[in-house]
Amino acid sequence: MAVPLIAAREIVKSYGHVEALRGADFTLRPGEVVALIGDNGAGKSTLAKILSGVERPDEGTIEIDGEPVAFGSVEEARSAGIETVYQDLALCADLSPAANFFLGRERLKPGLLGLLGVLDNAAMRRAAQEACERLGVRLASQTTPVSALSGGQRQGVAVARAVTWARRAVFMDEPTAALGVVQTRLVLDLIRSVRDSGVSVVLISHNMQDVKAVSDRVEVLRLGRRVARFDTANVSMEELVGAMTGALGAQEDGGPGVPGQDGERGRGA
Amino acid sequence: MAVPLIAAREIVKSYGHVEALRGADFTLRPGEVVALIGDNGAGKSTLAKILSGVERPDEGTIEIDGEPVAFGSVEEARSAGIETVYQDLALCADLSPAANFFLGRERLKPGLLGLLGVLDNAAMRRAAQEACERLGVRLASQTTPVSALSGGQRQGVAVARAVTWARRAVFMDEPTAALGVVQTRLVLDLIRSVRDSGVSVVLISHNMQDVKAVSDRVEVLRLGRRVARFDTANVSMEELVGAMTGALGAQEDGGPGVPGQDGERGRGA
């Protein structure tokens, strides 16, 4: 556990005049499940996107296995073994679940046809079907487009995809938000078994039961900064909520100098 | 409590060859909170859309206050006092939160300008801001488009909108899926206060804690049919999960004759 798998320091990211991250830190060690929690708009999704290569930070450093990296594309993060379930799922609505599952890593027919780039749709359908069923997600057909799936079915496809391809770490941005009770349990089980296979998991969730149930550690974001870290075993629900809302850890909160959402709120009143 | 506010009977709805609802019943009485639960793909969202006038059922009857109605448009459901938080939120991403909040019921300037259709943007911004803050949703600005909001912020806008306009009933399709702990609590409180003001609430949720916490009754959908109804006070978590997954209530399940998702699953294996 010497070198962290991912170590992000002082990440800053603004969208126009909205500062989504204002110097956020984040650490993920090999083989652990970290819950990344925080209020709505705290910057969790933004941080996940930056560490998946989707967005470029304005400032800050990212280290993978202690080596500084600058992710210029999703491809680079992927080749470092990092996969992500995005909060907006990032599925192509016109494509089938199987096509989405294998997007960017399509399986080709063996032999000459494969050299010509011909897809092995049957194999991909089978594999996608299996992966979805492991999560308890039942799809009427692997060929109808994703746009015809229910919210939970879509999320199941996204989760199955990320978990299947991850080699080092999976970011899951609210992976169970739309899932049923059974599916949620299966995903939590899956998180544990993924961890046991040596892949680290970052779970972004608003459900404290789930966080308590599967995570080893918790990192708390508030207004674009990390304000607290806990070992899950030693923290109470109240402490977590307190850290998220700023009732605790006021020393890091920056007091009245922190504008942004708060500032606007004051003006609107 | 004699006449139900909404009584839907034998609702059937197919999309192409997928049968989303196969004779579903649903009852909502004035002033109660009903939780509508079920597995992913059980047809909850489809039922909510039909009862909000968004989709037309293929078969079945709907009665409002005992009078049969045939909703041809959202307008008609709305004029019956029914509002909905859709699972996909149904926000216009290019418009501001305030514009979404007042979509279809824009507030006009007083006097001549109003007759010309000129919008009173300042008033709408203020009102939207207030409604969001009641849910603890803080927005950096009421003028930046919804596409720039975080997942939870968007959901907050959608919930605030529905609750503000509902006069008889609100359907909430997984309203807290993307919300933070505090916001979720506020929404649950809101549901209670809405109920206390005489508006019925239908809560679709996968979170059994929330269901137990706020609902008066529970209706369970499975494979497009209502398979069970409970009084929340008298039901255990296990019973709910059992009804959803079919471990209980197998008498209504229809046995092996029910194909659909199951049929496909069998074939895929």
Added chain:
Amino acid sequence: MKGVRLGRLQVVWIGLVLLALLAAFSALAPRTFPTAFNLLNLVSDAAILLLLATGMTYVIITAGIDLSVGGVLVFSAVAAAEVMDATGSLLLGTLAALVTGLAWGVLNGVLIALGRIPALIVTLGTLGMSLGGALLLTGGVDLRAPTDLNLGLGLARWLGVPLIVWICAAITAVLALMLAYTRFGRHTYAIGSNAEAARRGGVAVHGHLIRVYGLAGLLAGLAGQLSLAKYGITGVSAHSTDNLQAIAAVVIGGTSLFGGVGTVAGTVIGVFIPVVLQNGFQILGVRPFWQQVVVGAVLVAAVYVDQWRRRARDQ
């Protein structure tokens, strides 16, 4: 900063591009380009296209498209010319132009909204139908405007500026305000942004689309009458590229073809950029073939500057 509306910022950069072009041509041809005579001609040449492009702005903001404008313009001009010929009344002629334009527009809207046929196909169909209809009415020969229209409205000036320019400018200004500040405009954006959400929000999507295409048709009808007054001729073969010109102006002005965003102010600038380029190059004596090449390149460059600055601002 936070209070500034996005819509207003959007037109700033492309507006600067237009100013830069005006400055460059003025520097290169100081005696001939920036003269009142030339600038008035510029405005006057652009006026009628401006009407079409303004209607097109509404249409494109709903994520639609209208290829029929040129055909509708010609049809309305022909209808007006025939009515004026028969009755001798300019007023009835104008009315005929407006009514026929509106009718074609409403037909577009009905087929698109209720028939759910792609707008491109519907308006391509009505383009052929209106143009063919105009040719049937005239037998393929250009009709002339009555002399009192051509020499009256066509030449009339107010404060030194042609009356036609005033009319087009006033209508554009009203429609710009309507788009930005009224319920009609708000619903236009909502439909283009997410038609399903608009429907669920209780916006009468079908009715609104019919009204938007009707508006575009009405403007094309008016453009037909004005072009008849200005050029004295119905121009049955002259308007086959009006649709692309109008669409290009709208897109140059920052409106997305995918709907939901855009301003009339941007469209105004988008109308003027190609007109200024063409005029400037002609005054500089650039050969016609080179003009085509350079106008194409500058067009791309102008929009690139706009996109690039906007991106830089957002990051």
Added chain:
Amino acid sequence: MKGVRLGRLQVVWIGLVLLALLAAFSALAPRTFPTAFNLLNLVSDAAILLLLATGMTYVIITAGIDLSVGGVLVFSAVAAAEVMDATGSLLLGTLAALVTGLAWGVLNGVLIALGRIPALIVTLGTLGMSLGGALLLTGGVDLRAPTDLNLGLGLARWLGVPLIVWICAAITAVLALMLAYTRFGRHTYAIGSNAEAARRGGVAVHGHLIRVYGLAGLLAGLAGQLSLAKYGITGVSAHSTDNLQAIAAVVIGGTSLFGGVGTVAGTVIGVFIPVVLQNGFQILGVRPFWQQVVVGAVLVAAVYVDQWRRRARDQ
């Protein structure tokens, strides 16, 4: 039922419309319409447009558009004619057409993907640039093809069918299969469906767009050489409506302008519907202006039938 791919079903209804048209014309003009002579002519007239429309199908499925095809066609034909004139080699001429076509296409792709300029503006710009460039190269005078190209490839037949038709059909078939069954095709759909999701999925969106526009340009270049062979002339003024014709064919064929859905098979039908209509009405002796009106109306009706049947099937 469940196993049937959506893509295949999509073309069924519009294909039936085409069959209905063929049947109707055959019934109305049994001696003249359904003759081998006439049907071969139909195919031969549509062949070159088919190439442009196939490239356009790829472009539109990525949610793009390419207005430049006609200009690129002309530019490539001019380049080929000049090279063949200078070297006397048909092969080098073909190469020149392909290379220049590809170059314009890649330029489009680079500006759209890397410059992030709307495709409509980029290709409108390159339309002007390529057309102006062609005119500059020729001085506005049409160049003629070498006689051995015009009388060779231009007239050659195989099994009674013109060689040009075989070439266009073969290329279209290959591209249809490529779109439906290869990774390249899959990524094309993915980008049009949700470019951001495709990017996050690791699809090299920029590179792919450049390749798609390059393909469209390459096909336009080949079309230039084939049209040179067929008509014996570069046709500098003859291709201003090619872009709209190709786009219309693609959309009639069921491809959405918003990207993500569509098939080459649909496009093939979409190319033939207007061609058959025009031919049939002329053979029936419908007057030219009426032809325009009726073609427009039937076009809308044909697509309406398609949409309506598809909706009925989905409900």
Added chain:
Amino acid sequence: GGQGGQDGQGGGSGQIRVTLVQGLAGEEFYETMACGAKAKAKELGVALDVQGPQKFDPTLQTPIVNSVVASKPDAMLIAPTDVKAMIAPLTQAKQQGIKIVLVDTVVEDQSIGLSRISTDNVKGGAAAAKALAEQIGDKGKVLVISTDPGVSTVDARIKGFEEEVKASHPGMTYLGVQYSHNDVSEASKIVNAALAKDPDLAGVFAANLNSATGAGSALQQAGKLGQVKMVGFDAGPAQVKQLKDGVVQALIAQLPGDIGGKGVEQAVAAVKGQQVTPSIPTDATIVTAKNVDQPEVQKVLYKAGC
């Protein structure tokens, strides 16, 4: 280019500047006219600038005239695209003191144009009818392929053709006009359908180059080349090649180079205050494979470049 900013007003001071506004940029007829004008301008030592619209259309030509007027040349040669619509912009030009010479086409207002050097397109159409009648032995079905309706010069040719056929050739059956929208493949489709409908088609009058090209291609494919006679209009290099290849049997040649040269002559004379000739009519020549190599016919053929 490069004359922007020069002050060429006042006639005598500095080089005389003349602008030619074509009816349609990039068409061989007008390019040949530009060549003739350039040659004459060089000879006379005046500066010549050429502009033209993308379509033969007054609404596109008007802005060009306006910007030419803004650049204040001494004289303007123009082929007006409409007899009426171009009166207003040309009046404005006249008011700015620019000497106007009308070439090829004219406007109704007789006070515009110090000199008018015009082609009679109606006569040209009649000549085409005569040439076609000769080719087909004065009997059989004849078809006309035009560009777009509403293009006045082409309409005049068709009118002349139709009048001549109806008046003096009772053996010929006039099948009417089809419009190719200036698209070769469209013209080819039209002839294909015409052949399917009337296999005994005897002759085609293709009113412009692209129509002739497409029609020729269709005839070639059908193996009817030379069997169905065709008469084309204008005599650019491409048309002459078609004539020599036997695609068309006759061409109606106008004299664009001549018109351009004479136009410059008249314009310079007007600027210098010398005598101008108010009206110079020019003629149309019938070119056939038989006479094409004769020197006096060679002279009227259009030039590819200059």
